[in-house]
Amino acid sequence: MAVAAMTTMTLPLQFEQPLPKKPLPAGRPREWYVSHNRRLKAMRLAIALLDTGVYHPAHADNHTIRATAERIGIHPPSDITCRMVRALIRYGR
Incomplete structure (x- = not known):
């Protein structure tokens, strides 16, 4: 039986300049x-x-979603946000 080797992946999310932020509507x-x-x-998170x-x-x-959030430098998501990430991955295929 063949066993797949686990590799660590790095995120290629190094941006030259951040996108300009616009204020939300009041x-x-x-x-x-x-x-x-x-x-x-x-x-x-889904894109990452x-x-x-x-x-x-x-x-x-x-755990995977929260570890990814830590890697890309955003606050850990709630359980609701984790569910939303899975839904985006499910319907994005």
Whole structure:
């Protein structure tokens, strides 16, 4: 029986210049801003996981997602955000 060797993957996420930030529209309820930022974080994490070769939601457990967040320099995601990341990976295939 052949055993696959585990390799450590590095993230190729070194940007020359960060994208300019635009202010969010004023006057929305607080829940809108929270869900908007949660969606952005989930999208960043899903892209980083896809870049590292995680193409199936079953391979993206909470520990893997949180380790990826640490590697790319963002705060650890909540359980809800981890679920959103898996959903993005599932429907992005």
